[in-house]
Amino acid sequence: MPLLQVSSLSKSFGGVHAVRNVSFDVEKGMIKALIGPNGAGKTTLFNLVSGFVLPDAGEVRFDGRPIRGVQPWQVAAIGISRTFQNIKLFAGMTALENVMVGRHVRSRSGFLSSMLHLPSTWREEAEVRGRSLELMEFLGIAALADSEATSLAYGQQRAVELARALASEPRMVLLDEPAAGLNMRETAELARLIVRIRDRGVTVLLVEHDMSLVMDISDEVVVLSYGEKIAESDPRTVQKDPQVIRVYLGEEEC
Amino acid sequence: MRPALLRQVAIFVAVFVALELLAVAGEKSFLLTQVTMSAYYTLVVLGLSLLMGYAGQISLGQAGFFALGGYTSAVLTTWDLAAQRSVGWVAGAARVGLLTSRTDAFGAQVLTVHPWPALACALLLTMTVAFVVGIPVLKLKGHYLAMATLGLGTIVYSIAVGTARLGAADGISGVPPFPLLPGIGVGGSMGGRIVNYYVACGILAAVMLLLLNLVHSRVGRALRAIHGAEDAASAMGVDTAHFKVRTFVLGAALAGLAGVLLTHFNGAIGPSEASIMKSVKYLAIVAVGGMGSLWGTLAASMVLNFLSLRGYFGTLDDAVFGAILIAVMLFAPQGILAIDLRRALRILRPARGAPAEPR
Numbered sequence: 001m002p003l004l005q006v007s008s009l010s011k012s013f014g015g016v017h018a019v020r021n022v023s024f025d026v027e028k029g030m031i032k033a034l035i036g037p038n039g040a041g042k043t044t045l046f047n048l049v050s051g052f053v054l055p056d057a058g059e060v061r062f063d064g065r066p067i068r069g070v071q072p073w074q075v076a077a078i079g080i081s082r083t084f085q086n087i088k089l090f091a092g093m094t095a096l097e098n099v100m101v102g103r104h105v106r107s108r109s110g111f112l113s114s115m116l117h118l119p120s121t122w123r124e125e126a127e128v129r130g131r132s133l134e135l136m137e138f139l140g141i142a143a144l145a146d147s148e149a150t151s152l153a154y155g156q157q158r159a160v161e162l163a164r165a166l167a168s169e170p171r172m173v174l175l176d177e178p179a180a181g182l183n184m185r186e187t188a189e190l191a192r193l194i195v196r197i198r199d200r201g202v203t204v205l206l207v208e209h210d211m212s213l214v215m216d217i218s219d220e221v222v223v224l225s226y227g228e229k230i231a232e233s234d235p236r237t238v239q240k241d242p243q244v245i246r247v248y249l250g251e252e253e254c
Numbered sequence: 255m256r257p258a259l260l261r262q263v264a265i266f267v268a269v270f271v272a273l274e275l276l277a278v279a280g281e282k283s284f285l286l287t288q289v290t291m292s293a294y295y296t297l298v299v300l301g302l303s304l305l306m307g308y309a310g311q312i313s314l315g316q317a318g319f320f321a322l323g324g325y326t327s328a329v330l331t332t333w334d335l336a337a338q339r340s341v342g343w344v345a346g347a348a349r350v351g352l353l354t355s356r357t358d359a360f361g362a363q364v365l366t367v368h369p370w371p372a373l374a375c376a377l378l379l380t381m382t383v384a385f386v387v388g389i390p391v392l393k394l395k396g397h398y399l400a401m402a403t404l405g406l407g408t409i410v411y412s413i414a415v416g417t418a419r420l421g422a423a424d425g426i427s428g429v430p431p432f433p434l435l436p437g438i439g440v441g442g443s444m445g446g447r448i449v450n451y452y453v454a455c456g457i458l459a460a461v462m463l464l465l466l467n468l469v470h471s472r473v474g475r476a477l478r479a480i481h482g483a484e485d486a487a488s489a490m491g492v493d494t495a496h497f498k499v500r501t502f503v504l505g506a507a508l509a510g511l512a513g514v515l516l517t518h519f520n521g522a523i524g525p526s527e528a529s530i531m532k533s534v535k536y537l538a539i540v541a542v543g544g545m546g547s548l549w550g551t552l553a554a555s556m557v558l559n560f561l562s563l564r565g566y567f568g569t570l571d572d573a574v575f576g577a578i579l580i581a582v583m584l585f586a587p588q589g590i591l592a593i594d595l596r597r598a599l600r601i602l603r604p605a606r607g608a609p610a611e612p613r
Contacts, residue, residue: 050489076491084489090482093475101479105491107472111500114471115464121471128472168491 009058036224081170102167292559301505307546308477315403318410321528323510326376380510425524432518544589
């Protein structure tokens with residue numbers, strides 16, 4: 001059974017069909033990419049999967065269970081984590097604290113036990129800190145732990161956001177244009193990182209504009225145009241698809 | 255305990271002991287009464303600081319919650335049940351120790367609710383009201399809480415000033431002291447001024463410690479995350495409405511607690527405690543201290559409340575706090591502790607030889 005099943009999903013805003021009758025599966029342990037020109041509905045599709053937007057029709061199943069009507073904060077608890085197109089780090093907090101928030105669903109201390117600083121609380125706190133640092137180590141950003149997150153360089157902020165998304169030990173991460181704003185060297189680093197994340201057993205679904213990144217690392221690619229799916233296959237085949245070349249590569253190439 | 259916290263607690267103890275020694279040595283120990291009252295008012299302000307700085311919400315109902323707590327305790331501890339002594343529930347309550355017999359100011363024997371169960375009722379009531387108001391309002395994004403609590407504050411004030419049972423414009427007096435240990439408690443006749451001062455400081459220190467623990471925990475992180483980027487916080491699994499409601503209820507409970515303690519300390523409470531201007535005053539103090547900065551709030555609250563209680567602002571008290579609020583918002587929105595003094599001085603008097611800063 002595929003980890004994520006998107007079936008006949010539709011969503012309109014006013015008269016605009018942002019997503020129209022889109023279906024695809026994401027198998028466990030795969031890197032799948034969603035591509036398409038601006039306004040093709042990629043981010044809307046992401047917001048539908050992560051519970052930020054409710055679909056007009058169709059459904060999303062995660063591990064066989066429908067996630068329709070689930071609150072965004074519950075989506076993290078069932079094992080889907082995400083990053084944002086315009087990086088949304090928590091201002092006024094260090095990089096480490098940002099990552100520690102990512103472990104929210106893996107920890108339990110509430111108001112009372114936190115105020116009383118019970119042994120269970122400080123044990124949990126040490127565990128949260130330890131696991132978060134470990135993850136920052138894995139992503140090569142441990143040295144940034146105590147820096148204010150929003151003052152870091154753009155590429156570093158992306159890495160912190162990635163660490164935060166992974167901190168909940170998700171089964172799947174949704175990466176919304178992870179290479180946006182990165183230079184070529186940073187993009188190449190990111191590509192290696194995404195592959196390593198997949199190798200840790202986390203399924204990856206990404207929306208991306210950077211074609212080289214998509215073609216290098218994706219196992220499968222879904223192409224959207226004006227809210228509809230126009231192709232779905234491995235990167236090589238997609239690149240040769242005449243319709244894809246016409247609506248996407250042909251228009252975008254310059 | 256974290257080393258930083260240990261140092262902060264040491265400074266807290268040193269400052270308050272020094273204040274006491276100075277006041278006594280200078281034969282001005284009457285000043286300690288206003289410091290004691292300031293300490294209780296600080297509890298209200300700390301709750302608001304947490305709500306504003308950590309959950310990003312504004313409450314204009316802190317005075318309402320203060321009054322709710324204070325009036326509940328005042329009513330229960332002055333309501334003479336002696337005549338109903340034979341009634342079933344009164345007898346039952348007396349048997350399990352919920353009631354206490356004492357001699358009131360006129361020398362009559364009265365039977366009233368003991369201050370401890372009265373405190374429990376007061377806290378339960380404030381927290382329930384906060385919960386009921388907070389649940390629907392805090393599901394919405396934006397500053398709807400400010401409006402809802404403004405309404406709540408107005409309602410509490412109207413009820414206080416318009417109800418004969420609550421003493422109308424006079425309020426309730428003759429509230430007994432709140433006993434903590436034999437000979438130690440909150441109230442004029444309990445151990446005198448200095449004991450009361452240390453009791454208030456102890457309570458303030460305990461609340462401060464609980465709140466500092468809270469902000470340095472998973473909950474504090476979640477709250478700061480909500481403040482920093484609400485969408486991202488909820489994508490990380492933070493149930494944002496739940497955390498906002500809890501923080502609001504905690505802030506209300508602190509206001510209610512302060513209301514109870516100050517009512518027992520003064521032996522009375524009046525409707526002015528519930529007025530909207532009181533809530534605005536608390537808001538101004540939090541702004542001065544820096545939203546979310548608990549130590550800054552504590553310092554600002556002790557100083558400003560003391561000055562206000564000593565009457566330094568005279569009849570212009572409300573105007574002074576209004577002006578403070580405007581000035582802080584204009585010139586130091588992060589609170590006056592966040593002002594970079596060296597930078598401010600440099601602007602006033604540019605150092606010789608150093609190039610002027612580009613504008």
